[in-house]
Amino acid sequence: DQQVKQNSxxxxxxxxxxxxxxxxxxxxxxxxxxxxKKYPAEGPTFLISISSIKDKNEDGRFTVFLNKSxxxxxxxxxxxxxxxxxxxxxxxxGGTSYGKLTFGQGTILTVHP
Amino acid sequence: GAGVSQTPSNKVTEKGxxxxxxxxxxxxxxxxxxxxxxxxxxxxxxxYFQGTGAADDSGLPNDRFxxxxxxGSVSTLKxxxxxxxxxxxxxxxxxLNLAGGANTGELFFxxxxxxxxx
Numbered sequence: 001d002q003q004v005k006q007n008s009x010x011x012x013x014x015x016x017x018x019x020x021x022x023x024x025x026x027x028x029x030x031x032x033x034x035x036x037k038k039y040p041a042e043g044p045t046f047l048i049s050i051s052s053i054k055d056k057n058e059d060g061r062f063t064v065f066l067n068k069s070x071x072x073x074x075x076x077x078x079x080x081x082x083x084x085x086x087x088x089x090x091x092x093x094g095g096t097s098y099g100k101l102t103f104g105q106g107t108i109l110t111v112h113p
Numbered sequence: 114g115a116g117v118s119q120t121p122s123n124k125v126t127e128k129g130x131x132x133x134x135x136x137x138x139x140x141x142x143x144x145x146x147x148x149x150x151x152x153x154x155x156x157x158x159x160x161y162f163q164g165t166g167a168a169d170d171s172g173l174p175n176d177r178f179x180x181x182x183x184x185g186s187v188s189t190l191k192x193x194x195x196x197x198x199x200x201x202x203x204x205x206x207x208x209l210n211l212a213g214g215a216n217t218g219e220l221f222f223x224x225x226x227x228x229x230x231x
Contacts, residue, residue, distance in 0.1 A: 043222030089155050103155030
């Protein structure tokens with residue numbers, strides 16, 4: 001069973017516009033969420049995180065929103081830049097699973113100049 | 114180097130052979146994780162260590178897979194009697210604190226070891 005789902009395999013955005021990447025989860029024990037970015041032939045790199053006690057966390061051009069009732073989170077990138085083109089993974093942990101991140105399948109973001 | 118180092122970067126082996134993958138974490142990081150990533154999928158948890166002990170090995174798919182971290186630093190993932198389905202990128206990560214919880218530890222990933230079983 002896929003406890004963390006990213007239903008959009010890919011997203012294409014024009015440079016300067018907003019990119020919105022979505023993630024859904026099913027395990028109500030998850031209370032900490034992270035986004036990772038991955039370039040080809042590299043390991044994932046941490047981007048931003050949010051605790052379930054918050055509904056928004058912002059870091060520069062990146063903002064993560066958490067809707068606990070809907071078990072949904074989203075990553076907003078504004079403005080999008082060509083260098084943001086990568087695979088984005090949503091991950092979650094919590095409850096008895098601290099230390100174990102459960103990842104979504106990833107969304108390929110392409111930002112066109 | 115300053116990051117997580119994994120060797121070999123690429124390994125091609127024949128079905129039935131034994132394979133070892135090595136991970137050298139960031140100095141001072143107490144937690145070490147192994148993940149496996151198949152094509153088109155997100156990283157899948159295998160095992161994590163807090164110090165020398167395996168704190169959670171619930172992701173190891175079967176008893177052909179084993180991992181050790183004898184001195185609390187370098188870790189080795191061992192795969193016996195490899196099968197074609199074991200082909201994947203094996204990712205290692207380390208963190209200063211345990212991911213999640215009150216002292217949230219960001220995971221730092223290595224570039225991975227690509228295993229191909231023919």
